[in-house]
Amino acid sequence: MEGVNPLLNADLHCHSTVSDGTLEPEALAARAKANGVELWALTDHDELGGQHRAMAAARAQELPYLTGVEISVTFAGTTVHIVGLGMDPDDKALLEGLRATRGGREQRAREMAEGLAQVGIKDAFEGALRYVGNPDLISRSHFARHLVDSGVCKDIPEVFRKYLTEGRPGFVPHRWAALGDAVRWITGSGGIAVIAHPGRYKFTPTEEYALFTEFKQHGGQAVEVVTGAHSQAEYAKYAGFCTEFGLAASRGSDFHSPDESHTDLGKLPDLPGSVTPVWALLAERVH
Structure with missing residues (x-):
């Protein structure tokens, strides 16, 4: 793998049956390989139980792999997702933090x-x-x-x-981890923390600026710029945030299911040329 190639077909955000996806980790690895993915990460919600399976499946497919997770946090009364990449999936503090997050x-x-x-x-x-x-x-x-x-x-x-959704009969809010805790669990286990699909959150400009500022202060290093939930305008907007906040850029489909997901594994546009790809910071963590 070319560790600093900004045009690498990396897909660093997807889900298996271990959380809320419909495919097993092995099937996801095969699908990623078939779709031309050159660097893959499984990022199940608040759970690392599929990591060793995904790693083994990727190895069998000769597909470079990064460990991953997507942690739910509460920020400004909103559920925000923080992706971790390149962590040690057996780190005790990370495992305990995720167990507590899943508890409710x-x-x-x-x-x-x-x-x-x-x-x-x-x-x-x-x-x-x-x-x-x-x-x-x-x-x-x-x-x-x-x-x-x-x-x-x-x-x-x-x-x-x-x-x-909020205001509807089946909506129940949940208080997740704190932003700082999630970032520390990831960085403490050797990984890099990434703000997932920031365009999905309905923050005011002030709240969004506060999210990025606090994330950076806690040790966060990257943001998803190209993702299935973002528009072309949002690719440009968050590439600009990379420059403003000194963050690397990530890329991931957020694939859950062949029948439900708008964007398939490996089918995203390239990262904008102005950004530093997150895999440039993770070359030594690739399996």
């Missing part, structure tokens, strides 16, 4: 099901569980799949629009 998911899921029951959608918790690869990581995505397959909604966006 089941209670939150039961409260979501109670809210749905009040509008006539019964047994949603049990229905969502049928879609869960890891019961510790039950999420809104699992509820959404259940509501589509049971005929309540025609597709995933309709579920979120009607039932699972």
Whole structure:
């Protein structure tokens, strides 16, 4: 792998059945390789249980691999995701931090099901569980799949629009890790922290500036510039943030499922030429 090639087809954000994806880590590795990915990372939500499987599968495909995770944090009352790349997947402090972060998911899921029951959608918790690869990581995505397959909604966006966003009957907020804790868990285990898909958060300009400022102060080093959730204008905007805050740029599809994801593994545009790719900082961490 050319460690500093900005045009490398790197896909450093995707999910398996270990969190809320629909493919096993091995299938993701095969799909990444078939789609021309040249550097891959599996970044399951708040969970490292798929890392050794993904690493072995990537090795079998002769696909360069970076360890990864996506940690949920609460910032300014909003859930923000911080991707970690190149960490030690067996680091005790990181594992313990993720375990604590996962702890509230089941209670939150039961409260979501109670809210749905009040509008006539019964047994949603049990229905969502049928879609869960890891019961510790039950999420809104699992509820959404259940509501589509049971005929309540025609597709995933309709579920979120009607039932699972703020102000809707199935929405329950959850307090995740603190931003500083997540960044320290990642950097303390040898990795680099990345702000995931910043264009998705509905922050005011002041709140967004505060997020980047605090992230940098805590030791964060990169931001996803090119991702499935971003527009062309946002590629340019966050490339500018890289310059302003001295951050490297990451690239990842946020792929979850062949049937649900707008962007497939390996199908993103190149990073803008003005940025330093995050893999330039991680060459020694590639497996």
